[in-house]
Amino acid sequence: MILTRFTFPVLALLCVIPASANDRECAVHAANYKDWNAQEVRNEWVTLTLIPKLGGRLMQIAFGPHEYLFVNKRYEGKYFPPLAPEAPATWYNYGGDKIWPLPEGRKDDKHWPGPLSDLLDDGDYAFSILSEGKVCTVRLSGPPDPRTGLQYSREISLEADSPKISFHAVMKNASGGPIEWSVQSVTQYSTADSSGQKASVNIWAFTAANEHSSFAGGYFVRSGSAPPGLSIKNGLVRLNYSSEECELWFDTQGGWLAVADSAAQYAMVERFKVESGKEYPGKATVIFYMNDGNDAEERALYYMEAEINSPMARLLPGETYSMSTEWYPTRAGGDVIGVTDAGVVVEHLRVAGKSSVKKLTGVFGVFFPGRIVARFFDANANKVSETPLKSVTPQDSVRLDEKIGIPSNASRIALQLIDSQGRERGVLDEISLAPGGVV
Numbered sequence: 001m002i003l004t005r006f007t008f009p010v011l012a013l014l015c016v017i018p019a020s021a022n023d024r025e026c027a028v029h030a031a032n033y034k035d036w037n038a039q040e041v042r043n044e045w046v047t048l049t050l051i052p053k054l055g056g057r058l059m060q061i062a063f064g065p066h067e068y069l070f071v072n073k074r075y076e077g078k079y080f081p082p083l084a085p086e087a088p089a090t091w092y093n094y095g096g097d098k099i100w101p102l103p104e105g106r107k108d109d110k111h112w113p114g115p116l117s118d119l120l121d122d123g124d125y126a127f128s129i130l131s132e133g134k135v136c137t138v139r140l141s142g143p144p145d146p147r148t149g150l151q152y153s154r155e156i157s158l159e160a161d162s163p164k165i166s167f168h169a170v171m172k173n174a175s176g177g178p179i180e181w182s183v184q185s186v187t188q189y190s191t192a193d194s195s196g197q198k199a200s201v202n203i204w205a206f207t208a209a210n211e212h213s214s215f216a217g218g219y220f221v222r223s224g225s226a227p228p229g230l231s232i233k234n235g236l237v238r239l240n241y242s243s244e245e246c247e248l249w250f251d252t253q254g255g256w257l258a259v260a261d262s263a264a265q266y267a268m269v270e271r272f273k274v275e276s277g278k279e280y281p282g283k284a285t286v287i288f289y290m291n292d293g294n295d296a297e298e299r300a301l302y303y304m305e306a307e308i309n310s311p312m313a314r315l316l317p318g319e320t321y322s323m324s325t326e327w328y329p330t331r332a333g334g335d336v337i338g339v340t341d342a343g344v345v346v347e348h349l350r351v352a353g354k355s356s357v358k359k360l361t362g363v364f365g366v367f368f369p370g371r372i373v374a375r376f377f378d379a380n381a382n383k384v385s386e387t388p389l390k391s392v393t394p395q396d397s398v399r400l401d402e403k404i405g406i407p408s409n410a411s412r413i414a415l416q417l418i419d420s421q422g423r424e425r426g427v428l429d430e431i432s433l434a435p436g437g438v439v
Contacts, residue, residue: 100186
């Protein structure tokens with residue numbers, strides 16, 4: 001990545017929006033997207049648009065009216081077959097989301113000389129539907145690539161009752177000898193402003209900082225220079241897109257990254273597992289790449305790549321390695337300060353008041369529709385009681401401003417998210433009621 005890279009019908013929507021939570025279903029169907037033959041996976045909240053012929057790309061994610069991904073206007077509706085191995089290196093940057101191999105470079109056959117148009121990135125992937133209804137799962141299966149010895153497949157799932165998107169990427173050794181690669185999830189988020197004609201100043205990327213980073217200052221500059229919009233403090237990496245090309249590597253151990261638009265107030269959180277003790281390519285678990293938007297041939301290429309790396313995997317012929325990730329569209333902007341199992345934290349939970357009735361405040365984005373309850377725990381971590389607070393949905397920012405009674409023996413409050421099916425989805429935030437916890 002050292003090189004510069006470059007509405008659906010209302011009637012159809014009604015078909016997948018049932019009357020009650022228990023009747024919700026998702027659906028998969030063929031579609032036309034910008035003159036490409038596409039497949040759509042859709043539920044009440046999310047539409048995933050896949051172009052199997054373009055290397056199995058997930059070309060767009062729509063969460064309500066908001067579209068997250070960059071699509072290159074120059075190549076809309078076009079298809080270029082993979083180049084022959086002896087052809088000059090060329091890359092057709094269609095946009096969207098895909099998987100690539102690491103390490104990257106041209107020094108030997110143990111490095112992928114990409115980005116380039118090959119069978120991994122541009123091959124015609126077979127598309128199949130594995131399930132529909134309560135869970136929609138599709139599979140994209142690519143051809144074997146003789147250059148790397150790899151063959152990719154990816155399953156993408158969307159449940160009926162939430163915006164959560166699940167990915168299961170598999171790389172297989174399709175060669176006759178041992179190989180060693182990392183699999184990388186590469187997502188190009190659009191960074192154009194609302195006009196589409198210039199870069200937005202409102203796009204932000206986040207991940208957890210590594211207090212014991214192998215990189216000086218907590219990051220490594222792979223290309224370009226560190227932008228002025230990069231800050232690392234209070235355990236958080238915060239990066240503002242600046243339309244100046246650079247590639248930044250992070251060895252985060254937090255297992256998440258987020259990209260948010262502070263103008264539109266939409267965010268996407270990608271969660272993954274960090275495998276402790278394993279070798280990662282260049283020690284990086286997460287990479288952010290910002291292009292300059294001023295390619296000589298392709299003007300107005302405004303995007304930022306968010307990349308998740310797997311550990312290096314040594315595979316014998318026929319063996320496979322898989323990487324699973326989960327994505328959560330929600331509402332938040334440039335002020336994300338943390339990610340939990342239940343959502344994103346924009347303003348931490350605060351408790352104010354001198355009497356037993358106190359005010360709870362905080363701002364959050366949630367991953368699942370349902371309700372939030374305040375749970376009270378004593379000094380021994382035993383649950384004392386709970387108080388229902390409000391119904392919530394991922395489509396709306398959650399702003400707490402609630403007056404509630406506090407049990408006299410409570411020493412901690414936790415905000416628990418319970419989804420529309422009654423399942424507990426985790427703690428959104430919590431606070432101690434000891435001195436210093438209450439203002």
